[in-house]
Amino acid sequence: MSASDPLLAAVPLLRPRLPRLLLGVALGALSLGSALALAGLSAWLITRAWQMPPVLDLSIAVVGVRTFAISRGVLHYCERLVTHDTAMRAAGTARAQIYSRLAHGRAEDATRLHSGELVARVGSDVDQLADVLVRAVLPFGVAAVLAAAATVAVGVISPAAAALLAICLLVAGIVAPWLAAKAATAQEAVARQHHSARDVAAMLALEHAPELRVAGRLQSVIVDLQRRQEAWSDAADAAARPAALATAIPTAAIGASVLGAVVAAIGLAGSAAPTTLAILMLLPLSAFEATTPLAAAAVQLTRSRIAARHLLDLTPVASPVSAPAALHRTAATATLRAHELSVAHSGTRVPNLKLRPGSRLAVTGPSGSGKTTLLMTLAGLLTPAGGEVTLDGAPLRLIDEPELRRAVSFFAEDAHVFATSIRDNLLVARGDCPDSELAVVLEQVGLSAWLTGLPDGLDTVLAAGAGALSAGQRRRLLLARAIIAPARIVLLDEPTEHLDVVDAEPILRRLLDPHGGLIAAERTVVVATHHLPDDSPSPELRISAGAYPVGQSSNAARLESES
Structure with a gap:
């Protein structure tokens, strides 16, 4: 993001707790890291059990599988608690600052907008801006940590398979989200326009229902509201299609990396233990678990950027005008x-x-x-x-x-x-x-x-x-x-x-x-x-x-x- 990016300019509105956000990333990485470890240990346990060793040789692996299976859910729950608490506190802080700016800033900033537009901006726009922490920053942070860990783990067994895995992770984690965000930008702008018009029509019907009923126009306003809601839904659906298409790219990347791991395992069949080969072929499946939500995260970045632009337009930070003392x-x-x-x-x-x-x-x-x-x-x-x-x-x-x-x-x-x-x-x-x-x-x-x-x-x-x-x-x-x-x-x-x-x-x-x-x-x-x-x-x-x-x-x- 460039220095002029509205998301960066809107960070002072959120004032997120950086330590807690980093804790959320760490917990998320540990949760998916448990899934990665679970896949590797399960592959070792299945292959080693096939060799029919004494049962006591498998006891530590069995306990490890249970530990990683339980810790994955527990760590994921803790990560949800931390990140959602951070996001909700940030949304509350942003609303408080917006209200303060509206109260102490130029009156025209608020009066030039219809009350429905104000409700949309202070309500849904703030939510969209705060969602960037949970639905965009966190997934990208966790994916970066897990991708590096998975690549290193596979690289210990096969550098060639690790190189292919790294390429596939980059395609699934960067190319697919970029395509989704690029295609969603224009569609989200249209969806936002319809969303705002819908809220304005709704507030008009709620605030002036008696007058509109007397004038015989209430039903036409309600019909217009329904039409705008349908237009907004259509635009929102259109904005979701690029994300759906981008979701297919990680699936293809998983197939390519697993196929590459199989080929590498065949090449190592004569020199590596069967348990090692099993780990090599199963690790890529869990490595891509962190990249799957990145397409949706990129779309969320687009939505949050549009919301940030609207909020900054609502409450611009203007340089104070020095007035002569006589004005007081x-x-x-x-x-x-x-x-x-x-x-x-x-x-x-x-x-x-x-x-x-x-x-x-x-x-x-x-x-x-x-x-x-x-x-x-x-x-x-x-x-x-x-x-x-x-x-x-x-x-x-x-x-x-x-x-x-x-x-x-x-x-x-x-x-x-x-x-x-x-x-x-x-x-x-x-x-x-x-x-x-x-x-x-x-x-x-x-x-x-x-x-x-x-x-x-x-x-x-x-x-x-x-x-x-x-x-x-x-x-x-x-x-x-x-x-x-x-x-x-x-x-x-x-x-x-x-x-x-x-x-x-x-x-x-x-x-x-x-x-x-x-x-x-x-x-x-x-x-x-x-x-x-x-x-x-x-x-x-x-x-x-x-x-x-x-x-x-x-x-x-x-x-x-x-x-």
Whole structure:
């Protein structure tokens, strides 16, 4: 592998325990070495018994056969324990590092991907990467040790047979795996593409089943999921065919080496003992036991390399950008400004916009017009396609991520509800919030009666996560998170979706009124919504995909003039 190989670059993610990995290789080599010794000793015992010596002459060999037969299984079991423990610890370490990088790195690294793609990468890709230890590194290490031992053992009896055995071992251990890996690379890339698309479709059906059912599209999404699963299965089967073909090469190599050993034994018949000749002919059969899984190991290397590339793309290790000291004072004033902003993906374009501390702004527009994408761009979660967003005059891309998150927070309409207590679900926004304040906030969003009816109050565990709540309760709980969050600028995406008009309009009015009592007057609030009350007290920004705002209230015009 070259220095630029993604597998080498991903080793810091795994941080494998090298001593334990070497112990696993040693145990694996001893296990197959027991099989090699068992074959040689059995050949000697069978041939010597044919000569009908005294029984006591065979007793040591009989005990040796039993010892090697038992030790092979015991050593193999110990090797499985050691290597699987190493691989699972490495997978856990890799996931912890990926989560840490996502949490402290660029927010765009996570937000640019669909949740299904994130699940595929953090789930199956990490497993594939960790499998390289057990299914690739270990087999190649064991095969190298056993091949050398077998060649030396046969070489003591017949150098010619040993030379032929070495050639056959190289063909079975290098040529066959290389062919399997080369043929599998392209097929695995296709299989990975279908796998990712399948996971995205599955997450779409799981997360938005009620909306899709109402729209009459759930069945079509399920059909698409099944089609992608079948496409993935076909691609995976195609990727397995080269490994199956490469598996035939070791069989041919075994035949050639055994035939060579037979020829060598015939040549030595006049000068060597029958027991020695029997060992010479049976040893090659066990010598190839370690090379048989190498074709599959080479395919695993290919899969792990693709997985490593995806994981490194998900969590790139970027050089830290040194920001001026002035950027660390953003939370004090928190004035957000967009200059000739062009939003990626949706094509939405927004003119100059300046949000001073305490500003209120409602962003409205039809579905698909880019409201959510605009808010994510203003929060620094997505890179603008054009223009620039600044916080207190500093471009968002130059501000340290933790400092930016303390100043600007985006609250998605589909934010995760954890399968833990109500208190913990709220404290993810601000860990030091007291219970008294949590109770007040829940009352403000209309959940006081619900909270009172719960058996354990704030300690009630939402065992099913979001499934334990109705759509309206989930929306109110997420709104409570936003209210207690410490950020000076709060960007809310559809905070009243799934609430009826009677409940939704009062909440929107209070959110958009600096003196509404929900969010402190000195904090900036931007709300993306489909429906805005006619008597809304805040400026309104109406957008449509690919264009400047199609309409603004007089308040919005005044808000622009401040910039």
